[in-house]
Amino acid sequence: MTIIQFVLLGAALFSIGLYGVLTRKNAVLVLASVEVMLAAVNVNLVAFDVYLGDASHAGQIMTLFLIALAAAEVGIGIAIVLLVFRNRRSANIDELDVMRF
């Protein structure tokens, strides 16, 4: 196995996630696309951890931190979406244009 196959997979996942963030209308699906991007970062971190053979397993520990932070991000994100839905009767991000210039 080579390092590049994992990095390319990570790059592809990240690009797909970026496409999702840019094109999805529903706020929950935007968060799901962000999760795809974070999964891409996880793949990179673990692959480079094994590639470098780090004794302190920095990549794997960082992945664990990233999982925890992603869980926190989703919790807060869903709470905000819920709040927006309660106030605006819609979870579509293209309808949130009050602050648009």
Added chain:
Amino acid sequence: MTITFGDWITEIANWVFLAIALPTLGAAVLVVSAKNIVRAVLALVVTLAGTAALFLMLGAEFVGWTIVLVYIGAVIILFLIGIMITRAPLTKNADLSQPISMRVPAALLSVILFAVIGGAVAASFGGAAIPLPDEATTTASIGETLFTNWVIPFEVVSFVLLAALIGGIALARQDPAEEGEV
């Protein structure tokens, strides 16, 4: 150690990699393009399970199973509850994506990003092989390094989780005074 494409394609592990990576990418495409919102979130399960399987291949067992427990077990449930509470359209051809005039530039940008990253890593690493360890990273060694080298970041992350928990409750909690108006 550099690996040529001929060597790469004859290695069994790489076929396993392809068998995991291609469904992972397909499911990721489904996450960003599916017309049914529940199907998109369930495709996210396949994507995350694919990354977890790759971690097991790389010997990162603890991280792989943590992905299964935390992401597939908990985060997906959060997404499904979010869909349920926001009454997202559950019909087959729901209006979930921006119009095509926005999708084309976004797709172009994504392809350019992939080309730039892919070109950069191909130029830097070429066919450098991953020196797979003889045995998987044990949970004991992860725990040991987590509570020696990484103990302060660990505590900070636990504080962030606590703050997120309180913040989530404070945000989503309905104010009793407003309850009649909603």
